Amino acid sequence: MELLYTYETLKLEFPMTEIEKADFVILGIPFDGTTSYKPGTRFGPTLIRQATLNLESYILDYDIDLAEVRIADVGDLAIVAGNPVETIKRGIKTIEEIRKLNPKAIPIVLGGEHSMTYAPVKALMPKSYIVFDAHLDLREQYEENPWNHACVARRISELGIEIAEFGIRSGTKEEVKYTKERGIHWVHARHYSFERFKEIVRELPDPIYISIDIDVFDLSMVPSTGTPEAGGLGFWEVVEALEWLVRNKEVVGFDIMEVAGMELGDVTALTAAKLLFYLMGMISMR
Ligand SMILES: N=C(N)NCCCCNCCCN
Numbered sequence: 001m002e003l004l005y006t007y008e009t010l011k012l013e014f015p016m017t018e019i020e021k022a023d024f025v026i027l028g029i030p031f032d033g034t035t036s037y038k039p040g041t042r043f044g045p046t047l048i049r050q051a052t053l054n055l056e057s058y059i060l061d062y063d064i065d066l067a068e069v070r071i072a073d074v075g076d077l078a079i080v081a082g083n084p085v086e087t088i089k090r091g092i093k094t095i096e097e098i099r100k101l102n103p104k105a106i107p108i109v110l111g112g113e114h115s116m117t118y119a120p121v122k123a124l125m126p127k128s129y130i131v132f133d134a135h136l137d138l139r140e141q142y143e144e145n146p147w148n149h150a151c152v153a154r155r156i157s158e159l160g161i162e163i164a165e166f167g168i169r170s171g172t173k174e175e176v177k178y179t180k181e182r183g184i185h186w187v188h189a190r191h192y193s194f195e196r197f198k199e200i201v202r203e204l205p206d207p208i209y210i211s212i213d214i215d216v217f218d219l220s221m222v223p224s225t226g227t228p229e230a231g232g233l234g235f236w237e238v239v240e241a242l243e244w245l246v247r248n249k250e251v252v253g254f255d256i257m258e259v260a261g262m263e264l265g266d267v268t269a270l271t272a273a274k275l276l277f278y279l280m281g282m283i284s285m286r
């Protein structure tokens with residue numbers, strides 16, 4: 001694939017497989033062009049992969065060994081620094097290429113700014129977009145840029161895809177107005193419960209795409225992210241919700257975004273890597 005660098009792949013103790021034979025295909029999109037507070041998402045995919053070195057491939061509570069799961073890691077997209085539109089175009093094209101080679105594999109995107117989520121969503125065109133995020137991401141534009149990370153859910157809603165957002169604790173008056181006009185469901189981190197989650201997502205049409213903006217977690221777990229916010233969800237709360245989705249809905253792809261950092265061993269990447277292993281484990285069990 002011409003658009004890819006493959007300078008980084010998962011650093012696991014077991015061999016990766018080719019795209020054609022894979023159950024999961026991982027693509028990094030190390031874009032860092034519109035970050036508004038803390039920089040470093042360009043290192044997100046690399047840091048997540050490196051953090052997997054710390055993890056056992058065996059998942060205790062699932063009795064699943066990821067060493068027996070077919071995973072392909074195609075490396076990172078060749079991004080265009082500072083140009084989200086061109087980078088998204090390349091991302092769409094790459095995911096379409098992966099789909100052509102293996103329509104059954106679940107694409108996994110590691111980011112990189114949340115703006116990049118538009119690429120897998122546009123390529124896969126699910127009926128519903130379920131996102132865990134501290135932020136609504138529903139701005140018409142931010143810093144004069146409609147492709148800023150703070151606008152990604154808005155761009156996705158314009159594709160006619162239904163949206164539900166969980167763990168929210170930051171947004172503007174205009175964004176809240178937009179949720180009312182467009183029937184976008186959202187639950188404040190403060191009012192989050194598994195019951196509330198199920199009530200909302202049960203009604204949403206399949207297939208669904210899951211997006212994890214890593215800043216949904218409390219910032220003590222994810223200090224290195226573009227726009228950290230206090231008061232987030234806990235790890236097992238998110239895992240419990242994801243397990244329900246994987247068991248009860250048709251999940252066609254997922255991403256883990258907004259992981260930043262400048263140092264190997266960053267807590268944020270360790271949180272993201274653990275979640276990546278859980279997601280691959282729970283999908284392997286269905
Ligand atoms: N989706 C997001 N990550 N949104 C956050 C955008 C940055 C808000 N800064 C607010 C600064 C106000 N002085």
Ligand SMILES: [Mn+2]
Pocket residue numbers: 133134135213215216227258
């Ligand atoms: Mn966010």
Ligand SMILES: [Mn+2]
Pocket residue numbers: 114133135137149213
């Ligand atoms: Mn976001």
